[in-house]
Amino acid sequence: xxxxxxxxxxxxxxxxxxxxxxxxxxxxxxxxxxxxxxGGKVATQTAAQLGIETQMVDGRRITDRAMLDVVTMVYGxxxxxxxxxxxxxxxxxxxxxxxxxxxxxRSVKRPVKDIDYGFVGDIEAVNQAQLExxxxxxxxxxxxxxxxxxxxxxxxxxxxxxxxxxxVALAVRHSVNLLYCFEKKGVxxxxxxxxxxxxxxxxxxxxEYKASGAIVKGMIPKLDNAFKALTDxxxxxxxxxxxxxxxAAAGQAGTTLSxx
Amino acid sequence: xxxxxxxxxxxxxxxxxxxxxxxxxxxxxxxxxxxxxxGGKVATQTAAQLGIETQMVDGRRITDRAMLDVVTMVYGxxxxxxxxxxxxxxxxxxxxxxxxxxxxxRSVKRPVKDIDYGFVGDIEAVNQAQLExxxxxxxxxxxxxxxxxxxxxxxxxxxxxxxxxxxVALAVRHSVNLLYCFEKKGVxxxxxxxxxxxxxxxxxxxxEYKASGAIVKGMIPKLDNAFKALTDxxxxxxxxxxxxxxxAAAGQAGTTLSxx
Numbered sequence: 001x002x003x004x005x006x007x008x009x010x011x012x013x014x015x016x017x018x019x020x021x022x023x024x025x026x027x028x029x030x031x032x033x034x035x036x037x038x039g040g041k042v043a044t045q046t047a048a049q050l051g052i053e054t055q056m057v058d059g060r061r062i063t064d065r066a067m068l069d070v071v072t073m074v075y076g077x078x079x080x081x082x083x084x085x086x087x088x089x090x091x092x093x094x095x096x097x098x099x100x101x102x103x104x105x106r107s108v109k110r111p112v113k114d115i116d117y118g119f120v121g122d123i124e125a126v127n128q129a130q131l132e133x134x135x136x137x138x139x140x141x142x143x144x145x146x147x148x149x150x151x152x153x154x155x156x157x158x159x160x161x162x163x164x165x166x167x168v169a170l171a172v173r174h175s176v177n178l179l180y181c182f183e184k185k186g187v188x189x190x191x192x193x194x195x196x197x198x199x200x201x202x203x204x205x206x207x208e209y210k211a212s213g214a215i216v217k218g219m220i221p222k223l224d225n226a227f228k229a230l231t232d233x234x235x236x237x238x239x240x241x242x243x244x245x246x247x248a249a250a251g252q253a254g255t256t257l258s259x260x
Numbered sequence: 261x262x263x264x265x266x267x268x269x270x271x272x273x274x275x276x277x278x279x280x281x282x283x284x285x286x287x288x289x290x291x292x293x294x295x296x297x298x299g300g301k302v303a304t305q306t307a308a309q310l311g312i313e314t315q316m317v318d319g320r321r322i323t324d325r326a327m328l329d330v331v332t333m334v335y336g337x338x339x340x341x342x343x344x345x346x347x348x349x350x351x352x353x354x355x356x357x358x359x360x361x362x363x364x365x366r367s368v369k370r371p372v373k374d375i376d377y378g379f380v381g382d383i384e385a386v387n388q389a390q391l392e393x394x395x396x397x398x399x400x401x402x403x404x405x406x407x408x409x410x411x412x413x414x415x416x417x418x419x420x421x422x423x424x425x426x427x428v429a430l431a432v433r434h435s436v437n438l439l440y441c442f443e444k445k446g447v448x449x450x451x452x453x454x455x456x457x458x459x460x461x462x463x464x465x466x467x468e469y470k471a472s473g474a475i476v477k478g479m480i481p482k483l484d485n486a487f488k489a490l491t492d493x494x495x496x497x498x499x500x501x502x503x504x505x506x507x508a509a510a511g512q513a514g515t516t517l518s519x520x
Contacts, residue, residue, distance in 0.1 A: 077337020
């Protein structure tokens with residue numbers, strides 16, 4: 001059975017109008033479906049208001065104890081529950097989850113090598129049966145970028161990775177269409193030209209674009225996650241603008257990835 | 261089938277050791293079961309750190325827009341998700357919910373009469389079928405004191421009331437044992453003597469204790485909710501210390517209420 005896993009980026013979450021447009025389109029996608037959301041700037045802003053400094057290394061947040069509490073509040077509470085309430089008002093039976101809820105995504109605290117990322121989780125296991133049971137109850141999981149450890153710690157976890165891992169787990173029983181929605185129309189061949197969308201990207205052309213420097217740093221972890229999902233059984237992966245969700249779900253917008 | 265609905269008060273949530281002891285006991289109660297939690301002082305503290313003033317009228321928080329965001333972060337995020345992760349680590353398959361999740365508790369924004377309570381919800385409907393479906397999937401709902409409106413607003417809602425309303429909804433199909441756990445050993449006949457526990461309270465003796473002033477203000481809304489639950493089909497209601505959960509679940513601690 002076909003199933004959509006949709007990741008929505010933080011820049012859309014941060015913009016109430018763009019977010020409302022996106023939620024309207026997401027609510028209209030056929031079920032079963034799963035939404036994974038990033039955090040946006042609210043966590044950084046809230047941390048700043050609380051006098052906590054945000055440290056980033058290579059685009060990833062360093063999560064000390066105080067910052068873990070902030071992301072738990074903002075991602076798991078403020079952002080997640082507002083998305084759920086807005087989807088419910090659009091007749092979409094959303095249920096907000098972190099990885100801890102129903103034990104759906106367990107992780108281990110990232111080992112310290114060169115950098116101590118703090119309370120950051122590397123995913124260890126997805127509880128596919130529990131996810132299927134929720135979908136079977138006609139629920140639409142809305143997943144925040146938090147996981148948990150065997151010891152009962154919450155851990156900050158990259159949302160792109162969560163989307164990829166959930167898509168792979170659900171691909172065991174479904175034909176999964178994974179869509180990464182953000183504020184650009186797709187993967188761009190020129191980072192300064194928003195219209196220069198690459199309609200189809202293979203592993204081979206991805207390597208070429210990386211070598212030429214056309215695909216820039218921020219996109220690389222996202223695309224690595226996306227190709228990993230394809231390798232692991234996801235049927236289609238598309239990177240698109242949040243406003244283009246409907247067309248992209250039909251394969252008519254954004255950048256569609258393929259292995260060859 | 262027997263089912264426990266357990267409310268845990270904010271003063272226990274605020275104390276990490278007391279909370280851990282309680283969670284260990286809750287994890288060991290037989291399923292199906294539901295946990296409802298209050299917020300504790302963390303919301304007030306977080307609001308203060310963010311420069312938001314907390315206004316209380318008759319023990320109820322006035323929830324303006326900024327305070328709604330704080331309670332959504334603290335109750336729906338920080339408190340709820342930490343309880344869930346700690347229960348998962350104790351092999352209890354917890355799932356954290358607000359009323360918005362799965363549309364389980366819908367409310368209306370309280371009409372303004374003498375006092376404008378702000379974003380506070382009066383409960384309108386409980387989605388019993390959705391709750392039963394979650395319990396049927398062997399999940400243990402952990403419910404934060406937030407509900408949602410048809411318009412997609414989150415609304416602050418009293419946790420004692422949520423516990424009572426959920427217990428009543430589940431009493432349609434279960435023999436429900438509702439336990440209010442807090443930092444006292446039960447309802448006291450003398451508010452200054454923590455050992456003066458009233459073992460059994462009827463509607464009649466409740467009226468007498470109220471008339472004599474022995475039962476003090478803070479207990480009255482809790483007891484009104486509790487007696488309402490009994491009237492509406494809940495089998496047993498007990499008010500007890502969080503440390504006494506196991507004994508109280510067996511009818512051997514705390515104050516047990518009965519209609520006559």
